Every structure is written in C-alpha cells, then in structure tokens.
Amino acid sequence: MNARMSRALDQAAGLDGLLITPGPDLAYFTGQRPPITERLTLLVLRPGHQPHLIVPALELPHDPGELTLIAWEDGDDPYALVADLLDPRGRYAVSDSAWALHLLALQQVAPQTRYTSMTATLPMLRAVKDADEVALLAAAGAAADATYEQILGVRFAGRTERAIADDLARLLREHGHSQVDFTIVASGPNGADPHHEAGDRVIGEGDMVVLDFGGLKDGYGSDTTRTVHVGEPSAVEREVFDVVRAAQQAAFEAVRPGVACQDIDRVARRIIEDAGYGEFFIHRTGHGIGLTTHEPPYLVRGEEQPLVPGMCFSIEPGIYLPGRFGVRIEDIVTVTSSGGRRLNDTDHELAVIW
Amino acid sequence: MNARMSRALDQAAGLDGLLITPGPDLAYFTGQRPPITERLTLLVLRPGHQPHLIVPALELPHDPGELTLIAWEDGDDPYALVADLLDPRGRYAVSDSAWALHLLALQQVAPQTRYTSMTATLPMLRAVKDADEVALLAAAGAAADATYEQILGVRFAGRTERAIADDLARLLREHGHSQVDFTIVASGPNGADPHHEAGDRVIGEGDMVVLDFGGLKDGYGSDTTRTVHVGEPSAVEREVFDVVRAAQQAAFEAVRPGVACQDIDRVARRIIEDAGYGEFFIHRTGHGIGLTTHEPPYLVRGEEQPLVPGMCFSIEPGIYLPGRFGVRIEDIVTVTSSGGRRLNDTDHELAVIW
Numbered sequence: 001m002n003a004r005m006s007r008a009l010d011q012a013a014g015l016d017g018l019l020i021t022p023g024p025d026l027a028y029f030t031g032q033r034p035p036i037t038e039r040l041t042l043l044v045l046r047p048g049h050q051p052h053l054i055v056p057a058l059e060l061p062h063d064p065g066e067l068t069l070i071a072w073e074d075g076d077d078p079y080a081l082v083a084d085l086l087d088p089r090g091r092y093a094v095s096d097s098a099w100a101l102h103l104l105a106l107q108q109v110a111p112q113t114r115y116t117s118m119t120a121t122l123p124m125l126r127a128v129k130d131a132d133e134v135a136l137l138a139a140a141g142a143a144a145d146a147t148y149e150q151i152l153g154v155r156f157a158g159r160t161e162r163a164i165a166d167d168l169a170r171l172l173r174e175h176g177h178s179q180v181d182f183t184i185v186a187s188g189p190n191g192a193d194p195h196h197e198a199g200d201r202v203i204g205e206g207d208m209v210v211l212d213f214g215g216l217k218d219g220y221g222s223d224t225t226r227t228v229h230v231g232e233p234s235a236v237e238r239e240v241f242d243v244v245r246a247a248q249q250a251a252f253e254a255v256r257p258g259v260a261c262q263d264i265d266r267v268a269r270r271i272i273e274d275a276g277y278g279e280f281f282i283h284r285t286g287h288g289i290g291l292t293t294h295e296p297p298y299l300v301r302g303e304e305q306p307l308v309p310g311m312c313f314s315i316e317p318g319i320y321l322p323g324r325f326g327v328r329i330e331d332i333v334t335v336t337s338s339g340g341r342r343l344n345d346t347d348h349e350l351a352v353i354w
Numbered sequence: 355m356n357a358r359m360s361r362a363l364d365q366a367a368g369l370d371g372l373l374i375t376p377g378p379d380l381a382y383f384t385g386q387r388p389p390i391t392e393r394l395t396l397l398v399l400r401p402g403h404q405p406h407l408i409v410p411a412l413e414l415p416h417d418p419g420e421l422t423l424i425a426w427e428d429g430d431d432p433y434a435l436v437a438d439l440l441d442p443r444g445r446y447a448v449s450d451s452a453w454a455l456h457l458l459a460l461q462q463v464a465p466q467t468r469y470t471s472m473t474a475t476l477p478m479l480r481a482v483k484d485a486d487e488v489a490l491l492a493a494a495g496a497a498a499d500a501t502y503e504q505i506l507g508v509r510f511a512g513r514t515e516r517a518i519a520d521d522l523a524r525l526l527r528e529h530g531h532s533q534v535d536f537t538i539v540a541s542g543p544n545g546a547d548p549h550h551e552a553g554d555r556v557i558g559e560g561d562m563v564v565l566d567f568g569g570l571k572d573g574y575g576s577d578t579t580r581t582v583h584v585g586e587p588s589a590v591e592r593e594v595f596d597v598v599r600a601a602q603q604a605a606f607e608a609v610r611p612g613v614a615c616q617d618i619d620r621v622a623r624r625i626i627e628d629a630g631y632g633e634f635f636i637h638r639t640g641h642g643i644g645l646t647t648h649e650p651p652y653l654v655r656g657e658e659q660p661l662v663p664g665m666c667f668s669i670e671p672g673i674y675l676p677g678r679f680g681v682r683i684e685d686i687v688t689v690t691s692s693g694g695r696r697l698n699d700t701d702h703e704l705a706v707i708w
Contacts, residue, residue: 035549037648038450038473058548058637074638075655094454096392101450101471103457117455119392194412195389283412284428294391301429 016090017046024291140222141343143175161185165198184212191326208325221293225330255340261303286314370444371400378645494576495697497529515539519552538566545680562679579684601625609694615657640668
C-alpha cells in the first residue's frame with residue numbers, strides 16, 4: 001500500500017474503505033489509466049488489506065505493482081467479486097465519477113452496504129499537490145501561456161470562432177498537451193455566455209473575444225482565460241475589463257494559507273458588486289485543478305475549507321452582459337507558505353488584436 | 355414530450371420516471387450535449403408531466419424546446435431542486451454514466467427514493483435505431499473504411515505504432531469525424547493484448563498488426579478492426595487469421611431478427627474453439643453502437659435479448675496468442691428484416707503491407 005493510499009485511509013477514518021474507478025482517483029493512487037467503460041474496473045482499498053483491483057481480463061495492467069488483481073471475463077458478474085471483498089454492512093467512499101450503473105449494481109448485490117462520494121468524505125484528498133505535481137501544473141500552465149502568446153499573432157477579424165479554436169487546439173498540442181479539453185472562443189455577444197464554446201460567428205472589428213482554453217499535459221491540467229479586443233475598445237468595454245482585472249488581482253492577492261475558499265470568492269465578488277456589475281458575475285470564482293481540469297477546492301460561497309500550501313486552483317471572475325459582450329480573466333494559482341503564486345503569467349492588459 | 359420520451363416512459367412502466375444526465379441518453383432525448391461535470395445537469399421525465407431540466411445557470415441551453423428549465427447557481431443545492439420533482443417514495447431509472455457524486459447526493463436528500471440503472475431497466479431503449487440513425491452509422495462506417503483504405507498506402511515498417519495511430523486519427527478527422535475515441539495499433543506481441551493502444555514499438559517485417567479505430571462522426575460512432583501483416587505471413591499466422599475470418603463471417607451470417615444476442619457470440623466462439631483456439635478468444639463477440647461506441651446490445655454469453663431490425667452492433671472475434679501476436683476482425687452490422695447488413699465493407703483478406 002503506497003503513501004497516497006495510506007494517507008487516504010487515514011483520512012477516511014470511520015469508513016470501511018475506498019472504491020476507486022478509472023479516472024483521476026485511480027491515476028492518483030496507482031498511475032493506471034484504463035478506459036472508462038461499462039466494464040467494471042475497481043480498486044478496493046481497505047485498512048489492513050492489500051489493495052485489490054477488480055479488472056476485466058482483457059484490460060489486465062502490464063505493470064500491476066503491488067495490486068492484487070482479480071480478473072473477470074465477459075459474462076461473469078464482477079459485482080459479486082467486489083462484494084466478496086466488502087464488509088456486508090460496511091460503509092465505503094466511491095469515486096465521484098463512478099458510473100451509476102456500477103454503483104447501483106453494487107448496492108443491489110450487497111444491499112446492506114452504504115456509500116458516500118469521495119468529495120463528500122475526502123474532498124481535499126487530491127487538493128494539496130506535492131512539489132512534483134505543482135511542477136507539472138506549472139509546465140502545463142507555461143504551455144497554455146505560450147499558446148496565448150502565439151494566438152495573439154494570428155488574424156482574428158474575418159475568421160470564425162471555430163477557426164481560432166482550431167488554432168488554439170493545435171498550439172496546445174504543439175506545446176505538449178496530449179489532450180485538449182476546451183477551446184472557448186466567445187466573440188461579441190457570445191462572450192456573455194460563460195460556457196459558449198466556439199461557433200460559426202465571424203469575428204469582426206469591435207468584438208470583445210473571450211479565449212478560455214486548456215487540457216492535459218503529462219497528465220496535469222491547464223486552464224487559462226484572456227479576453228482580447230479586435231480593434232480599439234469602447235469606454236464601457238474598457239471599464240468592464242478593468243473591473244474584472246481588478247477583481248482577479250484582488251482575489252489573487254487574498255490567497256494565503258488559512259483563508260477560507262469562500263473568502264477568495266467574496267473578495268472578487270465584492271469588487272464586481274461595488275462597480276455595479278454583481279448580477280452579471282454568474283459563476284463561482286474558481287475551481288481546483290490537477291489530474292482533472294475541475295476538482296476541489298472550489299472557490300464558492302459556502303466553502304469554508306481553508307487554503308493550504310500546495311493547493312492549486314483557478315481564479316476566474318467574469319462579467320457577462322447579455323446580448324452585448326463578456327469579459328473573463330483566469331489564472332491558475334498555487335498556494336505557497338506566504339501567499340499565492342500564479343502558474344499563468346501572461347500580460348493582464350487588454351490586448352488589442354486584428 | 356417528444357416521441358422518444360413517451361416511448362421510454364411506456365417501456366418504463368412500474369417506474370415513476372427517468373433521470374437523465376449529460377451523455378448519450380440526454381443527446382438521444384433532447385439533442386442537448388452539455389459538458390459532463392461536477393455541476394448537476396439532469397433531465398427529469400415523469401409520466402403526465404412536462405420534461406424538466408435542472409441545469410446550472412451558466413449552462414442554460416440556447417434552444418430548450420419543450421423543456422421546462424430549472425436553473426441553479428453555484429452555491430445552491432441542485433439536489434433539493436430535483437427532490438422537489440420526485441415522489442419521495444418513487445423509483446427511478448438513472449443514466450448508466452451518471453456520476454456517483456450526483457446519485458449519492460440524490461439518495462441522501464431523498465432517502466426513500468429508489469434507483470435502477472437504465473441498462474438494468476431499459477437496456478434496449480437506444481438499441482433499435484431508426485432509419486436516420488442507421489444512415490448516420492453507415493456514414494461513420496464509410497469514413498472508417500476510407501481511413502483503412504488510405505492507411506494501407508502508408509509505410510509501416512520502421513515506424514512506431516504511435517506514428518501509425520496518429521495517421522489513423524488524422525484520417526478519421528479528414529473523413530469527417532469530430533471525435534476520435536481510439537486508434538489501436540498493436541504490432542507483433544502487442545497484438546496479443548486486445549486493448550493495447552499504441553506505443554513506441556517500431557513495426558518491422560514479419561509483424562502482424564491489429565488496427566482498431568473509431569470515434570464519432572455527426573454524433574454517431576464508427577468502430578472497425580482489420581489485421582494486416584508486414585511482409586508475407588507465416589503458415590500459422592495465416593491459419594489463425596483464417597479462423598478469425600471464418601468466425602466473423604459465420605457470426606455475420608447468423609444475424610437475423612429473433613436470434614438471441616448470445617447465439618451470435620456462440621457461433622463465433624464455436625468456430626474458434628473447434629479450431630483449438632477457444633482459450634485465446636478472451637472477450638465477447640460484440641457490442642452495440644450508436645451515440646456511443648459501446649452500448650447495448652452486447653453479444654455475450656447470457657444475453658438472451660433477441661435481435662430486432664434496426665439494432666446495430668460490432669462483430670469482432672479475435673485470437674490472442676500471448677507473447678506472439680493477435681488477430682481481430684471487426685465490422686459494424688445492422689439487423690435488417692431478413693438478416694444483417696455490414697456498415698463496414700473493406701476487404702476481409704489478410705492485407706500484406708510494407
């Protein structure tokens with residue numbers, strides 16, 4: 001049982017074990033990244049037992065390390081194999097993204113067992129990164145920064161959002177990303193939709209353009225946003241931009257160990273509210289990042305978790321004016337012993353492009 | 355409530371409704387494809403009620419159609435909003451790939467509700483495709499076939515598996531795939547691992563190479579496999595290949611309405627067993643395909659579901675000789691009124707390449 005497993009079980013006192021499915025939790029504990037499918041793969045961690053991996057016979061890991069493998073073949077019932085390992089009245093934490101298909105089958109085959117989600121029980125298990133992980137996130141951030149610097153040199157006016165999005169994806173890959181998770185190019189009124197992706201709209205002079213892109217490099221995530229303007233911005237565009245920039249900067253400066261997650265959100269929100277745009281900041285201020293691009297800690301109202309050195313998360317306030325335009329600025333920030341350090345550091349000024 | 359929703363509720367007699375999360379089920383019912391995240395998006399279908407969509411405020415659909423939207427903001431409890439729509443003692447089917455995070459939160463906020471998976475309750479809901487869906491699958495299959503025809507023209511010997519995999523991905527995209535899900539290039543002994551993806555092994559003369567690739571084109575899946583040989587095959591390589599080809603052909607010819615899924619598996623398996631290779635065919639014969647590349651019906655021992663015209667699935671027997679090589683041949687097949695029709699139709703002969 002490795003150190004991450006032991007630490008997780010220590011934190012999970014009161015539970016009889018952890019049930020880990022393919023995805024970031026399994027990568028964290030074992031380095032294994034099998035596909036996520038209807039065939040059950042499940043790591044069972046229990047205090048005082050070796051880790052067991054229930055796994056389809058055709059997906060046996062080449063290098064199982066210390067895992068005890070329990071292979072099953074198509075036509076077998078893998079849930080019964082899991083139940084054999086569980087306390088019939090035990091309580092287990094399950095990976096957040098485990099499929100309902102699998103959880104419900106377990107609940108059926110072992111009806112007295114009880115379950116909770118990893119986030120409900122061990123929300124901060126992966127939230128505090130070690131030095132190697134911070135270095136990987138910094139490298140992913142640097143790749144995203146290089147992508148942004150290069151996208152400033154391409155032509156925007158007269159091209160579609162989708163064409164710019166394709167450029168972003170290509171650049172992220174050129175800078176070492178194995179996976180591109182999102183390439184938002186939200187121009188003009190589309191920018192007022194925080195999760196607009198990229199469409200057929202042709203970008204033109206006078207457009208604000210929100211660029212929000214990221215993915216995975218060497219297994220760790222990038223996620224950065226800059227808002228640029230085609231041609232000279234209007235006074236109101238610049239005003240809104242400056243409010244968001246000030247909110248992002250203030251939230252960054254508020255980062256230090258011991259501050260509650262929700263307080264970072266509050267700092268950013270207050271600046272936007274004081275400027276009269278509070279109703280147009282319609283999402284939380286940030287989310288953790290690591291083996292995924294969205295994970296705890298969440299910088300959101302109600303999250304009382306204090307910041308701890310090694311936590312890594314986005315700070316990404318925005319203002320969205322329906323039918324007009326949007327502005328968002330986002331950096332990944334890691335908590336240090338005395339404050340915060342940005343893992344993105346491209347210029348925060350409003351870039352005027354063509 | 356559209357026809358697909360009504361039909362699903364009719365089939366779900368005895369249940370109080372369906373809870374549908376982003377992914378293939380939601381695309382099937384609504385055409386909506388929001389991201390799959392920790393933020394709850396849930397379609398609630400109940401007999402006698404309009405469909406409701408619980409959705410994050412920042413992901414409101416642009417074209418909700420007949421959906422009644424219930425938006426929630428970061429910091430709200432979306433599960434309480436769902437519970438307000440449910441019979442406190444009701445029983446609901448949940449999308450297979452719904453996250454445990456969401457299901458467990460629902461079970462907690464509405465502890466008397468009960469759940470089952472879509473596959474446990476309505477396994478064949480999406481299995482029978484309409485004519486438009488079959489046409490989309492045929493188009494995806496044709497794109498995969500074109501990819502295979504072109505890959506036969508590239509140089510294999512002296513290049514890595516990964517380089518060939520990159521070629522396959524590029525070709526699939528050039529032929530209209532929006533998403534590439536897998537590009538297996540398993541050469542020599544790597545071919546003995548059915549789910550080997552592609553690695554740094556340099557392909558050389560004398561290698562069998564399993565090519566298994568697919569993804570999504572216009573929302574529908576492709577998935578085909580051909581096994582090729584670099585240079586002239588040995589007698590045993592050709593023998594194993596011919597057994598797999600015969601098994602694939604016999605299974606295809608067994609397809610007709612009313613035949614049980616497991617019988618198609620049995621036909622393929624018997625040919626391989628009779629040839630003395632039964633222990634080396636270590637997976638089911640096939641899986642359904644549609645809005646995903648793996649879905650019911652499964653052609654597997656124990657699946658008694660009879661075939662129905664419009665079902666679409668892979669037929670992909672294989673033989674895997676550890677340490678030596680593997681062979682797999684896979685086509686997508688649709689059930690017609692009188693038999694089966696292949697949606698892949700590239701040559702089944704062993705292609706000798708260089």
